[in-house]
Amino acid sequence: MLQIETWKRALIWALVVAGLVLAAPNLFYNRVEGHNDALSRIETSGATPELEAQAGQWPSWLPSNLVNLGLDLRGGAHLLTEVRLAEVYESRMESFWPTVRDALRDARSDVGTIRLQDSAPGTLRVRISNPDGMARALEVVRGLAQPVASLTGAGTTDLAVSGEGSDVVIELSEAERQATDERTMQQSLEIIRRRIDEVGTREPTIQRQGADRILIEVPGLGSADELKAIIGTTAQLTFQPVVSRTADANEVPGSGNEVLPSLDEEGVYYVLEQAPVVTGEQLTDSQPSFDQNGRPAVTFRFNPGGARAFGDYTAANIGSPFAIVLDDEVISAPVIQSHIPGGSGIITGNFTVEESTNLAVLLRAGALPAELDFLEERTVGPQLGQDSIDAGKLATAVAFGLVLVFMFATYGLFGFFANIALVLNIALILGVLSSIGATLTLPGIAGIVLTVGMAVDANVLIFERIREEMKSARGPARAIELGYSRALSAIVDANITTIITAIILYVMGSGPVRGFAITLGLGIITSVFTAIWVTRLLIVMWFERRRPRTLEI
Structure with a gap:
């Protein structure tokens, strides 16, 4: 029999309503954004009449999560930086000198007097007055070595110690250099993220590129110079x-x-x-x-x-x-x-007062372990971002309109039901993106546009299958039941392959590619839900009221 249990109907409508409620704040983007900013400032610096009035623009009992706009939509600053890893080796050796000095002083009877010599950056060169005590000096300095704190450097020590004439030459071992590079990059990433978070910017993109580079994108920031001022001070x-x-x-x-x-x-x-x-x-x-x-x-x-x-x-x-x-x-x-x-x-x-506040912020965020070189800087103006939004809206509207017309012209009333599900599908995508705090970029809009085209695929498979069943002289109820059940495997197979592709893009890609993968993957999940459950519920509700003898599909 063509029927859906009451609890399933309630669950389907509950999910649809939840998606609509979560997506609703995006219709009042500026108002809700001002509300969220005011609440954040009240929490950090206290309430003022102006902030309380701004916070009152949106009811506190309604959801206020928004789809964050990426750099290409909102405008902002883009920097590609390179970390001077070699400076960390030099700093390590400079700070290690007092330890070496004190250790060799305890062995002065064997090595004689000691003197620090000029040496290349990252190298510590200590001259002893008694060359015959070189073996003892090497033994003492090597005793200061520590195990390398990394999986790749297991079983090795952090120092490479050798003798050249009357000089003891101390450097970081290769394994320690690799471990130091990894720690330095992780520390730089974390400190940059904390410094940018201290300023209160929204949804920055901070990620490592290659061995010694960091990509930084901050939407809503006025210029690349502002971003450099935030992170450039060591x-x-x-x-x-x-x-x-x-x-x-x-x-x-x-x-x-x-x-x-x-x-x-x-x-x-x-x-x-x-x-x-x-x-x-x-x-x-x-x-x-x-x-x-x-x-x-x-x-x-x-x-x-x-x-x-x-x-x-x-x-x-x-x-x-x-x-x-x-x-x-x-x-x-x-x-x-x-x-x-x-x-x-x-x-x-x-x-x-401003300088003392900024200095406290920088010190609290931590010191960058090495200076940064700015290899590339770019500012995306708000006007260009607005042009991107307008172009994305136009592309989505055109794709959406053509799909709606095609479905209604091809499948009539059933196509109308599919169009309702398509509208709900877009709302569900925005609702999920808002709830998880995802960032929408131009590639993300492309993912939504692609989802609009793909969202009706499941309905096409189901409706064509119902047509086939009607030709077999089955009744309307049985045809609809078999149409959904027999098309299910093809729908699941087709969408699983797309989900796998989206997962691979997300895991292997970065930046814009990930934005595309997120919207594509979420779009596939919501489109399958609306096609299999929402359209079926609409058709069942219509069928229960009309009890047609045949289907005009």
Whole structure:
């Protein structure tokens, strides 16, 4: 018998209504977007009458999830960056020198005096005065090596140590370089994502490309320069011992030292030890604040390891100056007045309130492990994005209209039922995209247009099968029943292959290809649901009311 149980009917209509409700906010895109932005700002900075009025533009009890518009639809900024991985090797070796120095000093009776030599970046070269103690020196330094923390480097150590005459040459091993590259890229990706999230941008695309490149796309941002300002600052904070103060920028600092300018004092330079006591990587929090004189400042707090190192250094160097260095400039160089336990402190300087807030954001987001080179930058204007939206709407409308006309002209009333299912199918796609927070791009619109064309395939198979059954002198009810049951296998087979293709595109592709795969895959699922269940329910409801003796199909 041609019938559908009551609970199935209720479930089908419930799913359709849920899809329509979830898709509805996209009809009032600007209003809902303003509502969401106001709620976000109220949560972070507190309520104001203007924000509360903006939040009231959309009822709080209604869904407010939207389909996010991608860079090519909304406009925004595009950057392709390259991470300077070699700088990480150099930084590692510079910070390793105090450890090597202390270890070799304990073996001074065998190796004699030790002196740091100039060497290529990423290499540490230490000269010993007693060449006969080279074997002992190599043994001591190799004892400082640690196992490589990666699956590919299992069983190897992080240092490659060799002797050249009276020099001990220390480098990172190949396995450690590979592991370091992977960690650096992952850290850079995470820090860039956190910095962009701090600014409150919507649905950025941040993904790795190749061995050392990162693609960054932020919809809604005014220009590529704004994006570079957000992520381009390395915010490398270090606390370094002060050797001396000078007015000569060209003063030879000596091995293991460097000359850096003062941020606030014109013509003043500091000679500092290159190896920092503590770095910004050990920061756990940073907030804008004010010093005892009411001037803008930035507070900071270290993790347990950083707090211990900071406390030990201040306890052992009371009365000596130490420098707070940000991006190769000395912010301040206070004298240590007393032991500073607890790992917290304050950075003072000639900051404005905005500068102290931005500095706190950069420090809280973390320091980039290496500088970035901007290989490609592009700004997509909002007008171009609007043109893309208009073109996508036109393409969808034309495809949609032609399919509707064809189905009604070919199958009459049954074609009308298929057209209702097609409209619901588009609404369900938008509803699902909104609920999962997906980003719609031009390729995504292409996926929807393709879905419109493919959505009627299942109905065509079913209706043609019903025609075949009617020719076999079966009654209308039996013909409809057999038409749906016998066309089901062909519908499932055809759509499973398309789903597999969409999955492969999503897994193997990136960026626009993934956007196309998502809309195509979701479109196939919703179109099968509307074709097999929604149209069948509509036909059953019509048949129960009219009880026709024949089918005009």
